Amino acid sequence: MRSRGEVPMRPSGQEWAKVRRRLNGHRHELAVAADRLYPGPARAGSTRLLTRDGWTATPWTLATPLDLREVRLGWVEDAPAPTVTGREPEAAALLPEGADAYPDALGTLARPRLFEDRTCYRLLEVAWPELTFTRARYFDGVSVGEAAAHEFAAREHAGHKFDGRESAGRERDGHGFDGHGGGRPLPFRALVGDPTDLSRRPALCAISTLTLRHDRRTGETSFVLHWRDPARVAHGGGLYQVMPVGVFQPAHESADAEKADLDLWKCVVREYAEEFLGRGEEYGDGFDYESRPHGFDYESWPLYRLLTDAREDGRVRSLVLGVGVDPLTFATDFLTVTVLEAETFDAVFGDIAASNSEGRIVGRVPFDAETVRRHVRDEPMQAAGAAVLDLAWRHREDLL
Numbered sequence: 001m002r003s004r005g006e007v008p009m010r011p012s013g014q015e016w017a018k019v020r021r022r023l024n025g026h027r028h029e030l031a032v033a034a035d036r037l038y039p040g041p042a043r044a045g046s047t048r049l050l051t052r053d054g055w056t057a058t059p060w061t062l063a064t065p066l067d068l069r070e071v072r073l074g075w076v077e078d079a080p081a082p083t084v085t086g087r088e089p090e091a092a093a094l095l096p097e098g099a100d101a102y103p104d105a106l107g108t109l110a111r112p113r114l115f116e117d118r119t120c121y122r123l124l125e126v127a128w129p130e131l132t133f134t135r136a137r138y139f140d141g142v143s144v145g146e147a148a149a150h151e152f153a154a155r156e157h158a159g160h161k162f163d164g165r166e167s168a169g170r171e172r173d174g175h176g177f178d179g180h181g182g183g184r185p186l187p188f189r190a191l192v193g194d195p196t197d198l199s200r201r202p203a204l205c206a207i208s209t210l211t212l213r214h215d216r217r218t219g220e221t222s223f224v225l226h227w228r229d230p231a232r233v234a235h236g237g238g239l240y241q242v243m244p245v246g247v248f249q250p251a252h253e254s255a256d257a258e259k260a261d262l263d264l265w266k267c268v269v270r271e272y273a274e275e276f277l278g279r280g281e282e283y284g285d286g287f288d289y290e291s292r293p294h295g296f297d298y299e300s301w302p303l304y305r306l307l308t309d310a311r312e313d314g315r316v317r318s319l320v321l322g323v324g325v326d327p328l329t330f331a332t333d334f335l336t337v338t339v340l341e342a343e344t345f346d347a348v349f350g351d352i353a354a355s356n357s358e359g360r361i362v363g364r365v366p367f368d369a370e371t372v373r374r375h376v377r378d379e380p381m382q383a384a385g386a387a388v389l390d391l392a393w394r395h396r397e398d399l400l
Helices: 013-025 027-035 102-109 137-157 187-190 253-259 264-276 304-311 342-349 369-377 383-394
Strands: 072-075 119-127 130-137 207-213 219-228 240-242 245-248 314-326 330-339 359-366
Touching: 013 027, 013 102, 013 137, 027 304, 102 137, 119 137, 119 187, 119 207, 119 253, 130 137, 130 264, 137 187, 207 264, 207 342, 207 383, 219 253, 240 383, 245 264, 245 359, 264 304, 264 314, 264 342, 304 314, 314 383, 330 342, 359 369
Parallel strands: 072 130, 207 330
Antiparallel strands: 119 130, 207 219, 207 245, 219 240, 219 359, 314 330
16 A cells, blocks of 8 residues: 555556546446546436536526526636646646646647647636636646546546445535545545535536527427547547537637637537538638737628527527536536527528538437437436436427
8 A cells, every 4th residue: 555645656658548548438437437426416407417506497596598698707807726727746646757737648648639728718606697707728627627537537447446435525515525535546536526616626618509400380399419529529529419519718819809709609609600510710711810809700700690680580599507517527518508490590500511520410319308318318428418408308398
């Protein structure tokens, strides 16, 4: 047994890469196992997505889905740094020599195709209808979330099986955390503690949008699914997800864009352009930020104008159902639904492509009880995707 204070031996690059492959190949099973580490926190619907009272649309919090236009976003310029950053000794023990944080190892030994350390919005507080943010970088989230997932995959691979009696946290705090982490098998995860405590880690958010095509004449409703290719993405590889999904971040690395793009709807429309229409991140057919330093003019972008006009006259509705945290990676997602009238959907998106830059696309999946149940319970779905599907079905009368 290692003596107290002894520095653990760091893995070789080959050993690290082997665990990373196992993580990417078994994310669903690992997430199911990691869920058992957190008996205390509430869940979003019947899924494993961790949440808190007041975070999701349930009878005791958001009584009904909230129109995205009603959400208010606040900003804190000089917010306190998170308690855990991924540069602690417990995180370093997971990395090969030469890597100071998880993105260093990932970029060198298993670099996904999409892997940029861009500016992101870090969530500080949820108090519907208000959300509060500050500034962060994409690698801040990777340094903590993917490191914790890697640690879990490594220990599972070593033959340690987790059950409901174990806990990943630092102390008993009403969320099921009853261990300080010193003798626990997951010291870095123990350092993070409660994943829904937004002060302990950099909570970078994605917007997970369930897109419903609704035909009022026939009553038929369908949705679009995405299988995320682990060779192309840093997070959620090998899992199904609703579509589109994107990290909440400005479109450009500038102070003006950071301020102007603090808007959930703008981010959702950009993701529609990328994931449904296959466009790159040069929104508006090659926008030149050098000649327009004050940022992108959304009002003159045809796709944004089309979808926003349709939202104003009722052909498109975009609503939020809550926010939750993945138990394996601590990925934090806003759960949103966009309902498009069938004619509008077909006019804007046409025939959905079979794939995009992040993976394979499955279109026109029936939005019915059996299909939703199967994807929520049986399919290898990302926790946020399962949660938004489950909550959307519970609130289908409000949505449709």
